[in-house]
Amino acid sequence: MPLSITEKPEALTDGVNRLRKNAVGLVSVIFMAVATAAPITAMTGNVPIALGFGNGLGVPAGYLVATIVLTVFSVGYVAMAKHITSAGAFYGYISHGLGQVVGMVAGLLATMAYVIFEASIIGFFAYSANGTFKSLAGVDIHWLWFALLGLALNAALTYFDINLTAKVLGVFLITEILMLALTATVTLFHGGGPDGLMAETLNPVRAFQTTGLAAGAVGLGLFMCFWSWVGFESTAMYGEESRDPKSIIPKATLVSVVGIGLFYTFVSWMTVAANGVKAPEIAAKEFAGVFFNPTGQLVGAWAVDLFKILILTGSFACSMAFHNCASRYLYAIGRENLIPGTRRTLGATHPRHGSPHIAGFVQTVISVIIVFAFFFAGMDPYLHIYTLLAVLGTLAILIVQTLCSFSVVGYFHVRKKHPETASWWRTLLAPLAGGLAMIYVVFLLFQNQEAAAGEASKSAFFTLIPWIVLCLALLGAGLALYLKATNPAKYAIIGRIVLEDTVERD
Secondary structure: OOOEEOOOOHHHHOOOOOOOOOOEOHHHHHHHHHHHHOHHHHHHHHHHHHHHHOOEOOHHHHHHHHHHHHHHHHHHHHHHHOOOOOOOOHHHHHHHHHOHHHHHHHHHHHHHHHHHHHHHHHHHHHHHHHHHHHHHHOOOOOHHHHHHHHHHHHHHHOOOOHHHHHHHHHHHHHHHHHHHHHHHHHHHHOOOEOOEOOHHHHOHHHHHOOEOOOOOOHHHHHHHHHHOOOOHHHHHHHHHHEOOHHHHHHHHHHHHHHHHHHHHHHHHHHHHHHHHHHHHHHHHHHOOHHHHHHHHHHOOHHHHHHHHHHHHHHHHHHHHHHHHHHHHHHHHHHOOOOOOOOOOOOOOOOOOOOOOHHHHHHHHHHHHHHHHHHHHOOOOHHHHHHHHHHHHHHHHHHHHHHHHHHHHHHHHHHOOOOOOOOOOHHHHHHHHHHHHHHHHHHHHHHHHHHHHHHHHHHOHHHHHHHHHHHHHHHHHHHHHHHHHHHOHHHHHOOOOEEOHHHOOOO
16 A cells, blocks of 8 residues: 655655555653664763763763753654654655755755664674673674674574564663663662762753863763763654654653663663762773673673673664664655655565665665775774764754654644644744754854764864765755756655555545
8 A cells, every 4th residue: 555645746756665664662662762872872972081081070961961851852853753653754754844945954964864873883792792702701792793793693683573672672661771770779778879869960050161170161061961862753654663653753852862861871870970070080091891890890790791891782782773674665766766766775665574674785785885995094983983873873863853853843833734733832832942052052063063072073074074965065055956857756755655544634
């Protein structure tokens, strides 16, 4: 059964393949979204940087502020989700709210971000695997083999029914959350570390101050907190495959944002408390030591080894989740057939599993090419692949999130869609506040991108990051305007193919 669009001509959607309907429920969507945010990777990768070089002891407050901001952003996001269900998520929302030109810009930026995020996280996975096997088994296996293994497993697992992916991600996600919660909970019941529970570090004012550091950057600390959430918005990508998208996607989004935020705040607070006022100093010197040291002291050496293994499995789960996201974006754009032939390839779905299998294999090929490019350039899997691609992808996603906030206003208040949902708070004030906050976060990234990239900022690729984003934006706008002038029918469906059961009519 074909999909429909919200604007004519419908004939252009004949033959569109659809993803498997009613495949996943609320819990599965939440698992996949939270796995994309990767709690254990976010905590062990971002908290030490924010502690040692950002806002210091104010890190827990930074996560609390980020939770509030992203919850406000989500209010408008879920309002759109109640009326538009599309595998393209941001792409579809922005096209409906701000028009096809801006929608195409957002579509290319979001697609690029999710495509490179898989390679980025695979870099972290390969780096972690190399170190874990060295320390626990005394075996030195080159990181490239782990990277290729991870990409191969992603391709195989996501080829099948999405339920398989959801189950695998669910297992990995539960174990990593339990590991983080274990040390944090033990610290809480232990009464904190050498300086007690340090409840003052939760004061929101601390998020905008540098505390416990001789020199730090508040902007870097806040950015690292926001960076930890990238991926939560992927809930909307699974709308076409969920059992009741109008209900499940809004619930999954809010549960993911608030749940992740409260968990991040608790874990970062207990991490600071476990290390005491010297936490920034320890983070700057030992990095993950702020997690491993308290775990070894309060739980035992066995827990440290388990922690290292779960960082490995958690990063793999994150890469698999991003593989799913990238595949669905490639599929969403491919099925529109804006470039002739892409509907039969990128836009195809597996006849049995209902998965975007061709888009998935294309995504794997792209990731393999990226990994080999960095390998032959003599670059490091963590320092360069993970860090550089993460900065590039995060910049693109933050811009798209900003556009999405304003698209809510455009959809409900400029285009006057669904007055029964529109309200001064949910679809006007909250999206405007969220959009302005996102602009500030984008500013933080530009202001602190060298610090966020670390040694990788000295590479030629780093200097190209803003130009890559600009060129993709211009390409998206140019393509949309070209189609508008030469093929208005194709222009009309940019970002407009949505799930038939939830389509709203003009």
